[in-house]
Amino acid sequence: MRQGFTCLLNNSMAEIKLLKGNEAIAHAAIRYGADGYFGYPITPQSEIMETLMDEQPWETTGMVVLQAESEVAAINMVYGGAACGKRVLTSSSSPGISLKQEGISYLAGTELPALIVNVMRGGPGLGTIQPSQADYFQAVKGGGHGDYRVITLAPASVQEMADYVALGFDLAFKYRNPAMILADGVIGQLMEKVELAPQKLRRTEAEIRKECPWAALGRPAGRQPNIHTSLELDSTVWEQYNIRFQAKYKAIEANEVRYEELYCDDAGYLIVAFGAAARISQKVVEIARKEGIKVGLFRPITLWPYPSKRLNSYKNKVKSILTVELNAGQMVEDVKLAVDCQIPVTYFGRMGGIIPTPQEVYNALKKIVNP
Amino acid sequence: METIIKPENIVYGKPRLINNNPMHYCPGCSHGVVHNLVASVIDEMGLAEKTIGIAPVGCAVFAYKYLDIDWIEAAHGRAPAVATAVKRLNPDKMVFTYQGDGDLAAIGTGETIHACNRGENIVIVYVNNAIYGMTGGQMSPTTLVDMKTATCPYGRNVALNGYPLKITELLVPLEGTCLVAREAVHNVAAIKKAKKMLRKAFENAMAGKGTSIIEFVATCSAGWKMSAGQANNWMVENLFPAYPLGVLKDRV
């Protein structure tokens, strides 16, 4: 019944459902053939584990779902599962993600694939349960200790919440690196129509051993032990590991940048925004275009690797850029770097769980159009 | 004499799963003996190809260098959480953690108690020498009252540091534990007894009977600043009264 189980009939085809973003993550994980989920409740993402427990995938696909005693335990369960070559994920919201950072650093240091979902709420500290994007820095600039990167995907719809589970796992295994879905409370709680992919089979142990020869699944006679550690006392050796990590990050930067452009072809101004801020900004673009302002929306989908090259190509096309963020201005720094600070880049946002209205953003846009 | 040295006359040799890497442990360290026992039990049960060990942070951090099985090196204290997932995702495997008193009874207390309380089908090998060896001999949760360490140079002071933590006793009432025992490896009789207990623990894990924890009261001659032989005597005189050997719980 566990591995290789022929899935239940009702999951064997793609299916359209009305779901919350958080629920979509859960369904997508089951249908992707994930092996395990380990989590700890925290608002505004508790529906992910609730949905998984309700679906009882251990009865169908054999997926393990476990409520851990803490976020720290949950990420270390993910670390253990990943070391066995299993497709494992965890989810949390900002304060819980802070607790997971040590484990994410270990995943990066041992080059293990895993998926981490952060449905962000306002910080710092215990903050608020309302939506935020204030963990941008934490996600794309390191988060934990050491020189490492996490592939960071920013969904802006419930459909993308579902789709990026598969994309996140695919990229994590392709590069043996942790991947994160960086959503905000809006996308987690929002209900939308979503097309769920057909059920995939979980990999058998034989398939995992073949596809992931590094997996710690027990050492057959004749093979060297598979050892997952990020400890090396010889600095000359550990520097070589670090050099290899950096080369991998360069390859990810070269191959895996994703973004979306709306009304950018003839744009004189650009709004750059991701997640919920991009959805609000889309409305702003429509309002502005009706008023005759030629503004486009550039939406980074991978926050790391950041679409810097593509953004750079706009520095001779647009007069000015506005970043819209649910934080105090974090991504704005990467936009300035992307355009080499050669055109004005302005930030507008709200903090602490407040979601700006399209009108507020439009007013901010007008200020850069007519300074 | 030469006639005795024949393979069929071997009555003791290096366990087959112990490789030729020289162990980094100090001379006479109990860890080596416990490693040998774990290696022997895995081999004798025919589990070499099914076993995944979870190494701690502490002196045994390099356990993975010496036993030729698959290993996962956990973050400090998190081995029981790591083992939980490995076992749940691979129910037919043998999964054990190997942890010291700092790892298991200080930073990893939460993971220890909850893995035991869930009754994870794993073995916890707990080596308690009442001190942090790897970092240079600091106070651990199991350091005895008045015992001197680098961070309690005048002796452990109850008013300041509280009492030695008998975490093994705390695990006894948990419904998830099936075997809780305290052993030592200071002489041949103790070693043979400990090995039997360890084997029982491994059998429990494979039979899905719940969590087995075997504590090894152990020496740290470097941390205690004495010879290996003296350390064994000091352990018998001082640690055994605080951490008495024996089976604390056997539900099987």
Added chain:
Amino acid sequence: MAKGTVEIDTARCKGCELCVVACPTGVLALGKVVNAKGYYFAKMVKPGDCIGCAGCGYVCPDACITVYKQK
């Protein structure tokens, strides 16, 4: 005629003396020569008294003793 004997991996031996303490017949002692790591390693000083009990092997943390017993 000794009933047993031991072989000691002198390169692995750290000279902890636990085998010396464990030997019931006083067969073992530390020598006066050091190995590559600087340890005075264990050796048989009264080989004729070895009974092949394997006590030294069990207590050796570094698994450097192989014990043989005449059957």
